[in-house]
Amino acid sequence: MELSELRVFLKVAAERSFSRAAMKLHRTQPAVSQAVRRLEESVGERLFDRATKDATLTDAGRVLRDYAERLLRLSEEAEIAVRDLRDLRRGRVLIGANEASVHVALPLIARFRERHPLVHVDVRRVPARQLGAEVAQGTLDFGVLTFQPAEPRLGTILLGQDELVMLVPPSHPLASQREVTLAECAKQTLIAHNDPSHVRDRVLRTFEQHHIPTNIVVSLPSLEGIKRAVGMQLGVALLPRRCAEAEIARGELVALAMPEIRLRRQIRLVYRKGGERSHASAAFLATVDEKKPDEKEKEKEKEKTPKAAAS
Secondary structure, X not given: OOHHHHHHHHHHHHHOOHHHHHHHHOOOHHHHHHHHHHHHHHHOOOOEEOOOOOOEEOHHHHHHHHHHHHHHHHHHHHXXXXXXXXXXXXXXXXXXXXXXXXXXHHHHHHHXXXXXXXXXXXXXXXXXXXXHHHHHHOOOOEEEEOOOOOOOOEEEEXXXXXXXXXXXXXXXXXXXXXXXXXXXXXXXXXXXXXXOOXXXXXXXXXXXXXXXXXXXXXXXXXXXXXXHHHHOOOOEEEEEHHHHHHHHHOOOOEEEEOXXXXXXXXXXXXXXXXXXXXXXXXXXHHHXXXXXXXXXXXXXXHHHHHHHHHO
């Protein structure tokens, strides 16, 4: 049963005439009759009563007409859906990130949404150690990581840097300082994330290496909860600076550098190289990969400098 045959059948049923249907379809009457005959052979039933002057549907023809109309509507909807994917009027971008790195993804999502507001961006919380494998397998379109993934089939785009800082409320005695030592930090009431992570392990190991005990008395399950607790003066917290940029800018929290830890991290977007990529994920990758206007100007200036020096 071919869709083209169903279209011919429906046109004959609508016009109640083989000849009028042929005219409307710009086909010969024998070609229309042949298409209907093939359809009748396919379903094993007569679809039109040949004894009548007009093309009257049989019981089987009336049943098939209802299904044929639904099938053709579904076919049209399928074509529109696929075309919408190509034209980015629908689709989905699936990104994996942990709670800290999602802050880096938000500006990228905002830029992408300005151009493609109908595409659904789905960010899922995935442990960093699983991200590389899931992107390589195609379970995720992208991942946000602070280290180079081990999987060889992945490409990366550098998004920026981040550093670990000690967050304190503006009223804290240390708030006027630019940096803080491990010894000073150890004297504070620390609020920590109770999820195990690479950053948490490295911080605790650094304190142990300096033989300085930590004073963790509050553990919370989310970064937002930790920042709010610091703002309520329940203690201080060691967090990546990017997680609290908004609160720092508003003056709600103060970030103090910790030179003895020096936990600076390169934040990168990882994606699968090669293979099929959806139109939506290809558009997202293009949005992330493009250089900002000010970055392009800086590169132009760098290109001009050697020439000027040589002359």
